[in-house]
Structures are given as structure tokens and as C-alpha cells.
Amino acid sequence: MGLKRAHLFIDGRVQGVFYRAFTRDLAVSLGLSGWVRNLPDGRVEAVLEGDEEKIGEAIKQCYKGPPAAYVKDIDVEWEDWSGEFKGFQIRY
Structure with a gap:
């Protein structure tokens, strides 16, 4: 596989349900490294970097989310790996 970056936009009931903490822990x-944050329009945005297969597994789990979440759709934009992140953080 190899190293990749995925830029995610997650739509549904994903704010106020611990979705960012779920994504960070996952x-x-x-x-994987990168970040996750809430967007003003109610979606969650995340950037994941690392092994492409592991990112694919993370995306599958992001469709499930934490118990109170309902994920309607995830828009995934695949990009080249940059290596700019050390660890994974929740952005505010």
C-alpha cells in the first residue's frame, strides 16, 4: 500500500456526540497522525495521515462513529502524504 493522506468531511449528527474524541482515539x-475539528455548518472535518490500509479501516469505523452519532455521508479526498503531523489532535 504505502503512505497517504485522506481529507474527510463527515456529515450527519456528528457534533455534540463525542465524534472528535472518537476519531482521535481511533x-x-x-x-495515524493528523487532526479533527467541528465545522460551523455542523459537519466534522478530519485529516488522517499514515498507511493507506489503516486509513481505510479508520474511514470504515468513522461511518459507525460513537453510539450517539449518525453518519449520513463521508466525503473523502485522497492526497499525497506530507509527514507534517506528529501525533493526532483535536482542533478547536
Whole structure:
């Protein structure tokens, strides 16, 4: 596979349900780096960097989300890996 970056826009009931914490914990458990944040329009935006296969697994899990979430759609933009992130953080 190789190293990649995925830029995600997650739509649905994803704010106020611990979705960012879920995404951070998931990314850390898979050894991915990047960040996640809420958007003013109610979506969540995330950038995941690392092994392409691990990113694919993270995207599958992001469709499930935490128990109170409902994910309607995830728009994924695949990009080249940059290596700019050290760890994974929630942005505010």
C-alpha cells in the first residue's frame, strides 16, 4: 500500500456526540497522525495521515462513529502524504 493522506468531511449528527474524541482515539489506535475539528455548518472535518490500509479501516469505523452519532455521508479526498503531523489532535 504505502503512505497517504485522506481529507474527510463527515456529515450527519456528528457534533455534540463525542465524534472528535472518537476519531482521535481511533486514529491513535491505528497509528495515524493528523487532526479533527467541528465545522460551523455542523459537519466534522478530519485529516488522517499514515498507511493507506489503516486509513481505510479508520474511514470504515468513522461511518459507525460513537453510539450517539449518525453518519449520513463521508466525503473523502485522497492526497499525497506530507509527514507534517506528529501525533493526532483535536482542533478547536
